[in-house]
Amino acid sequence: MSPVKAGNSYWMESVPPTSYPTLQDDITVDVCIIGGGITGLLTAFELSEAGQRVAILEAERLASVVTGHTTAKLTSQHGARYARLSQELGADVARSYAQANQDALQRIRDIAAELQIEEAIQTTDAYVYGTAPSSVEALRAEAQAAQDAGLPASFTTDVPVPFETVGAVRFTDQAQLHPRRLLIRLAEVLAERGVQIFESTSANEMSFDDQWTVSSEEGQVRADNVIVAALTPTAGVGSNLFEQMYCHQGFVVAMPLGNGQTIPEGVLISYDRPMRSVRVIERPEGPLLQVTGGAYVENPNIGDEPYDDLEGWAREHFDVGEAEYRWTTQDYSTADGLPLIGSLADDGLYIATGFGGWGLTTAGVAAAIIRDAITQEQVTSQYRDIFDPARELSGVDSALISARTSSGTDRDANEIIGQLTPGDAAVVCSGGEQLAVHRDNHGELNVVSAVCTHLGGIVLWNKSNSQWGCPCHGSKFLPDGSVVNGPAETPLADKKDLLNE
Template sequence: MPASSASFWLASTEVSSFDKLTTDLTVDVAVVGGGITGISLAYLLAKEGKQVALLDAGRLLNGTTGNTTAKITAQHDLIYDELIHHIGEEKARLYYEANDEAIAFIRNTVLENKISCDFAEENAYIYTTAEANIAMIDKEWKAYEKLGIPGLRADRIPLPVDAKASIVMPNQARFHPLAYLKHLIKHFINNGGQIFEETTAMSINPGSPLTTVVTRDGTQVKCRDVVSCSHFPFYDVSGFYFARLYAERAYVLGVKLNGDYPGGMYLSADSPPRSIRSVSFNGEDLLLVGGERHKTGQGICTMKHYERLETFVRDTFGSCEIPYRWSAQDLTTLDKVPYIGHVVKNEPHAYIATGYRKWGMTSSTAAALLLKDMILGIDNRYEDLYTPSRFYADPSLKTFLVENADVAKHLINGKLEWVTREPEDVRPDEGAVVRVNGKRAGAYREADGTLYVVDTTCTHMGCEVQWNAGERTWDCPCHGSRFSFSGEVIEGPAKKSLKQIEY
């Protein structure tokens, strides 16, 4: 079974490759990160006549965007009652409206340009199968009514589950994200945009009138404005985003059902949550079933999460085939509202967009629309809602203390862990924490016997990484950095690879 959704989406979408940046460049705007935020923003700015360079550390569309389930919805779990209590009714309404406008933008872009991306409108449901959770559904429904969000409070849902209560948000959507983004890329290039892959932005040197983006290979991009749209901000300066974001992983199965699917997109309010929706893929209908989220680098063996999802699928829908599986990583802010805007107040030409939780399709589009206005000097009513400099004591202070206490715990536990296995004990296609010369290390042996041994100390802030058997990676339990089995960086905030140890 493929373990990457990039292979899932890319299997039916030919995406061009682009050269690495090898010479210095001067443009109006440098956009770092080739996901939906970066591509959408680059597309919008190029339409406005701006000279834009889009830089991606890897290959375009192979990262977080390639690992999405591609739900286009403003129904972001049970969020609106929580937002009313934490940031107020006005901002909660703005949050809905920003995401609703993002849906409208995607819908209009698809229809006006006749993009073939399997766009389909669906009703979105949040439901519970537990009597104890009915009160949460009722509170969320009251929040819908208070904010004027269109919807319906119901009991049953079309799925074969014993739902006790549900909320329906109509006229949401789903699509093939990479087919949609391929169209934006084409128009971006036609409007003079430039794309550079395998180009890792490492730092920014603020200046006047131009700022300089420095890449890992030493090439430079001079620009008036720079935007960090990478999954984790590549430019933190004094924003301390590593302490204001926490990383979670979730798991998805691509399922071939033997029976019919009733339609709709579903998310359970129970624990563990379950996400269900259909997708058209290579001419056949599949079901995407997700859930099992947990903090990166923490919890049980990752393969167990796939096994639990498979049990849920078979118990709910009967016999089926499961040809695809993958996992995704998402970042959450202290108050669950994304950080979109100036990296810090005193750098007016450096911007950031991150912290979308599980809702990247609408949040990233809302981010692109907001950042486009900010760069062009156009007032936008969502700027205060998303500003990264905000801080609400409730819930931000509590979340900050809890998350950073968790970091401290794992930092200490990793240093105190007693390891007894040796590298020679590691079997083919197995990874494990081992002991080398009296020190903690990590070993992975390929099927052909090739052994890789790395220093397990995360290069970000020194926590000890853990083995992820499901994805064959080394994951940091403190701030969510991830490394390949041979030590290369897959996810930030770490920028340097794990040190390889000769053995």
């Protein structure tokens, strides 16, 4: 049995990391793309084909952060999405959303064929399945709404899983993929075309006069256009948009399928809660069953429970071995359920975010829309307006964000700290302040403010990666308060002077 690889995905383990240089000079290009995940790389591909000079700045390694920890489904079926879109925003919006995603799905297939790496993508069907009899009516309505939107959808009772269901919405001719196998090859082609790729290069500051200047630690990029294709805002760009979005996290386990287990065909997600999403990862040493569960993390000490729950569910429904991989996913959703893609102003600044957990397909949508905006093409003119980041968003989720921001604990510090063993952490109250307390492996305490420096949410402990995370917009911090990723830019304040152990 292989030991579980906690925190790292199969996608990261199965493809070697990239090694592109750090930006150390001043350069001038037509387009600077901030973020080297699937959105940034696909957009670079589209723009380089259009003759644009492009540079990519990636703070870590290509396709290693959100893209490297995805569930890797390439589909226009985004849960039970189309009935809601039709009811709340109208049938025209649902049709536009459907067309945008179907176009993106086909475009990514075409790129894989052009690069001769079709094996990175496998065609399959996608299902939203139900297990409760009360779900049948909603599933039938979703199937009809998807059909009306022009999608290859139908209601079926033939669901390819070894447990009882009441039916499903089936989308034909969808896909699953190995994201890094596709994208690492794509990056090689981009470099051959003259796209300048820089890793370990953070965009620390941006300014605009007649052109944009994007500054890193040791160099600058001058560009007519800047695309922020990172999960969180960079150098303050688009930070106000995060007041209109919320963060959600998913937990993923991958477990080897038993020799006698029929391999589920398709990518599947449950309609009923708790959410369970299933796909199979084919690999030379035998297939893995990937199971995902989503959660808004509300427990002040996140340990192994989400993973244990998923593994227990998998063993109950499939013949599987011990988990070999555990990882988390993270994304943002908007109030109306539509991503934010397009221009933030008339000066060549673009953003792509709020993909709602369906970022692989929607990355293709973003690449096409932003390509058209920069090159003044009209390929996406039928649907790009529904993604406009300048549109008015309702405040339907403001109560959720407000609740997270104002949450806290009244647990007494002295009572809790004495129970912390090395590696444990908790949020406690002392002197009227919310404190994030962690005991390291040497028994020493890290004590910092539990109030996120972005918009004031109370951070929560994630034991799987030994980090504090804010449930509002996903900022992450080390035990000493240092920022791992934004949107927060300021560390959690040291508060050790408030405690006397």
